[in-house]
Amino acid sequence: MSAPPMADGRTIVPRRRAGRPSNAVLDRTHITTAALGIVSERGYPALTMAALARQLGVSPSALYNHASSKQEVLQWVQEHVMSGVDSTGFGQVPLREALRRWARSYRDVFAEHAPLIPVVAVLPVAGSPRTLRMYEAVAEGLSTEGWHPERIVPAIVALESFIFGSALDATAPLDILDPGQHASALPVFAGALQAQRATGAGPADTAFELGLDALLTGMLGPA
Known part of the structure; x- marks a missing residue:
């Protein structure tokens, strides 16, 4: 259903709901690429699950739904390289x-x-x-x-x-x-x-x- 017009004839366009991206954007490829970017740019000590979640724009809990630990992420990075x-x-x-x-x-x-x-x-x-x-x-x-x-x-x-x-x-x-x-x-x-x-x-x-x-x-x- 289209948005109702305002009194002056303009149409209200609904804004996209604010918040983090859907968890559907998370997969092994995206996580691996983001982790590799962190290590390459800031070094291994900078790679934490919290930093990786921020890089991906998701909550840590969402990240843990796809990767059980930093060790697992590092294994994915190793596989990729x-x-x-x-x-x-x-x-x-x-x-x-x-x-x-x-x-x-x-x-x-x-x-x-x-x-x-x-x-x-x-x-x-x-x-x-x-x-x-x-x-x-x-x-x-x-x-x-x-x-x-x-x-x-x-x-x-x-x-x-x-x-x-x-x-x-x-x-x-x-x-x-x-x-x-x-x-x-x-x-x-x-x-x-x-x-x-x-x-x-x-x-x-x-x-x-x-x-x-x-x-x-x-x-x-x-x-």
Whole structure:
């Protein structure tokens, strides 16, 4: 039914009822995106269920109807981020190339989400099927090449430790190693730094490729 006209002929248009959005707008995707935004912009300590509810424009009780805890939200975030890691090469291309492709994509994903590294690095993986499938793909790739079972998990952890560190390095200021006024007292280091800059290559990328080559050579032997 349309609103009745006023005495001067104008029509009263009902205003939209004020208040929080309907709970129907809440789902795992919206919650995950909002949580990722909080962590990326303000860091992990800023992520609380109350802050997440404010970000979503809902009450905490409404949020708890969809996510039981901050831990569950973090597992959703982990699942979302890990979806960008490429582990499809195992069983499709030679092991060295599969590991290289995996490591590069893993590093690039977390370079984009560096604030998550301290969280994901210690988050139990039981709630992240994507992470578990990734581990299975890498483990199967190593196993197929004859790796002894007791060496597989340490190899994955060693590579992950390097990848997480490289992802953090990728976000560091370009002049982080500049010795400044102490350069004259450090002729070898300062000269090496200048030589690296002269190549025009990104220092973080160069360091990553050098380290990855060293790890893969140590694990698999010379290429």
